[in-house]
Amino acid sequence: MNLSFEHAIYALIAGMFVLNFALRFIPLALLSRVSIPRPIMRWLSYMPMAVMGALVASAILIPALERFFAELIWFRTAPRECGSTTPELFPLFVHHEIFGMIAAMLTYYYTKSFVGATLAGVIVFALLQLLVIPL
């Protein structure tokens, strides 16, 4: 297919629309018309928690690990190479994502507010970003 750039973008948008809608609508349309066997029900009822565990790990724990690896390499090489531009405020490994996560979790636990928890996480993350020299 030889499309102009503009047409290519419209084709992309149309394709994403149709396929994304199909993925989300067809299972809903089909499965809401049949009664689902109990083992499948049990399986599906663990799905939200399984998805959230995966998302917490990939959005928070993996970035934190990557930061940890970067710091590990930095602490082993940089001070000797370029003198003392070490992060002086927090000489220990500080993980913005971990502290942001803890702030969000505690805030939700005590307030049951998703907005409050989201803001708490963002504020802690932003403060650490201000205080700690980013690598």
Place this chain on the structure above:
Amino acid sequence: MVFSRNIELKQFRAGLRSGFPIFLGYLPVGIAYGILTVNFGFTPIQAILASALALSGVGQFVALSTLALSESVMASILASTIVNLRYILFSASLSPHLQGLKMRILAGIGFTTTDESFAINSTEIRELRASPHSMFGVGAIGWLGWVLGTGIGTIGAQFLGDLSAWGIYFAIPAMYAALFVALANNRKQVYCGLGAAAITLGLYGLTLLGLQLETYWFTIITALIAATLAVLIFPDKGDNSDGVQVNTDKDIKAAEAAEGVHS
């Protein structure tokens, strides 16, 4: 019309309120998407259209980077679809709670289902606060944040500068953390969530060791393994003790009948 009765509009508004954190989380990411697409050569209309019709955060970013690398529309659509295969699990998981509804409301809920709306709706289902129209409301407010963010990004591409300094890209991860706590309302669910996190970290470890696996596969592979393990490991006691809501669609139907949702 989507709303045939007042009660449905009321539930929809309740959903808009429950989904407001999604709006907050999507706004900055939408702005980032707007900036990126305009720099890529999209017109603002095209960028907004993409967000309004596809409504798939990671999927849209992946489509864009695939288009940049391969210059193939087909490959880009395929890549975004693969990233979004997890939506099948989401809507399958919501379907027991949406039995026998009209197609238009199912279409509304389906169209607006994302990781975040799925998570909030699942939490509300568990707390018996969800209704079909509130679930649509949760999705709709997220859609608004995503489209509005994209619009702001396309217009403000030159002025906005680096937004990451404000930590706002942590809004969605922070929401995930809160949702994790919200869903972890009994021991089996906690183990399932922790197990899922461990599986994802394991997959990440394997990629460090050289496994060729894009990170967007992590969620779907993890969810399939963790939910299957949970069903196999935790015995079925035939009641709701493990957080499995076998009666929920009956409960919801009873609640709906009481409120007059079903015509």
